[in-house]
Amino acid sequence: MVTSHPDPLNAPVERPDALAVTIYRWGRDHALLLDSIFAGVLLVLLGAASAFIADLPGLVVATLTIAPLAVRRRYPIAVLVWTLVMSIVQLVVVPIPLPGNIAQAVVIYTVAANVASFGVRSATLVAALVGSLLAGFRWSTPPDYGRHALAAAAVLAVLAALVWVIGNLVRGREENLRQLAGAVVQLEQGRRRLELFVAQRERVSAAREIHDIVAHSLTVVIVQADGAAYAAANADRWHRTQAREVLDVIGATARSALAEVRTVVDVLRDVDTRDVDTVSGASHDGQATGAELGRLVDSVRAAGVPVEFDSHPATFDALPFRLRFVVLRAVQESLTNVLKHAGSPVNAQVAIECTADDLCLRIVDDGPGRHVDEPATGTGAGHGLAGMRERVHELGGQFRAEHRPVRGFEVTVVIPLNTTVGERSAA
Incomplete structure (x- = not known):
């Protein structure tokens, strides 16, 4: 079996030994032509010298x-048997x-350097050593025939073993280069898979953020619009002031949602931004504050749901940004679910x-409705609660x-304050 060596030297950068690399690659790609030229030169030089020494035989x-x-690298085992x-x-x-016996050393080197089978390479070495012993006795002359034969056999055996070792070292180098080239390919594939994984996580994270933003904002807008439409159609008197309040809430909610969505989109457009935490926390440090949390609660109150809010803004602002962001999204999604599913009458409570060691968040409502996007166990596939859980x-x-137990729904979040993710994101 002949080993094939893929190209480990196709580097796109300039190398100081570029000429040597080019020659190496040309010789490897044109092995038959190069070996034919090599055999022809040896035949001319060593064939003539052999004829001069031993005539026609x-x-x-x-x-x-x-x-x-000429075909030693293409058919190394066949050439070995012939030799x-x-x-x-x-x-x-x-x-x-x-002089033509130099060809035998070339064949030993070729087999050792190009044949993958250790058994074949080992048999080649054994044959070379036996041949050296036979040649020593065949070519030795008296006097001291035995001593001269052993000395000649020892010299030939050492030379054959040395050539065999050099061939194996070259084969090992080629094998190392082949494995290195394979490792480079795998590393590149791994890098591409990582980039694809990061891009997918960014898309999932962006979709999660946009879902939370749009779901909450549209819920507030729909509640306000439905309430206004009902009041306009059924109330005895509907003042301009009431209409203006409703429209102000709708406008402010829509503008806030548009700004947040633009922030997420801007992050995705930034080719240098590859951190999923950045997408998840697409808000700048000026957001995810106690003031923003208060505005969120006020928007739900304006939609007609009384909300008891138990948290001090200074305490909330002292938390790491990533932690504040997760709490803000949890409150937003929970209150959105209250507006959508809790029914009426309903009261809500938010406590931080x-x-x-921990931050504890609890959002409770007493509405008669059912939160249909998630079973009571909290393990369903609803996008809102699933995003919070993630x-x-x-x-x-x-x-x-x-x-x-009686009526209403409860969301509880406990997050360790020493989380390394929070600390890293806040840095």
Whole structure:
């Protein structure tokens, strides 16, 4: 089996050794042509030298040994078998070493550097060592025939082993480059998957923010518009002042929602903004404040739902921004659900309490209706409560939404104040 080596050097940057890299790649891509030229040069030089030393048998043996080097990298195992056969033939018909025997060292190197099978490479080394021993005894002459034969065999064996080791080192280097190239490809694929994952999280987060903004604002607008339409059609007297108040609430709610949606869209348009927390907290530090929370509660009151708000603005503003943002969205979504699902009559209560370790948020209503976007267990697939749960869990907190025993609905949020997410987002 011959190993194939993908290109690990296709770097798009300028390299100081660009010429060497170009030559290496050309030689690898044109292996057959380069090996043919190499075999031709050896045949001319070493074939003539072998003929000069051993006449016609030397020329024939050298030619048949050197010529297959033209396909040594394409068919290394076949060339190895052929070289073994020619080595046996040479030991039989030519009693002396030939310059063409250099081809045998080239074949040993080729197999060690290009064949993946360790068994084949090991068999090549064994054959080279046995051949060195046989050649030492075949080519040795008296006196001291045995000592000269062993010395020659030892020299040939050391040279063969050295060539084999060099070939294995080259094969190991090529294998390392191949694995490095594969690792680079996997790293690039991982980077692209991460970018896709971040982009998907940004879209999901933006959709979640826009859902909360639009759902709350449209609910307030619809309640105000329906109330105004009913009053205009059925009330004995409907003063301009009342109409102006309703329209003011509708206009302010719509303008606030438009500004918040624009903020989210602006964040998504910023190509340098890749942090999902930035999208989730698309508001600037000037938002998600106690004053904004108060305006949110006032808008619900203006829609006709009495809301008892138990929190000091200074305490809320002292919290990390990410924590304030999650609390603001939780209150917004919960009061929106009160407007949409609680029915009438209804009263709501919002309480924010900070202990030494946790922030506790509780939103309760006593309406007769059912919050249809989420079962009583708080584990359904409604977008509003699901979005709240995701935000709370990102901060390591606990979220609970359930129906009260008699009537009404309750949302409870507990978030640790030492959450690293909150601290990081506030930085």
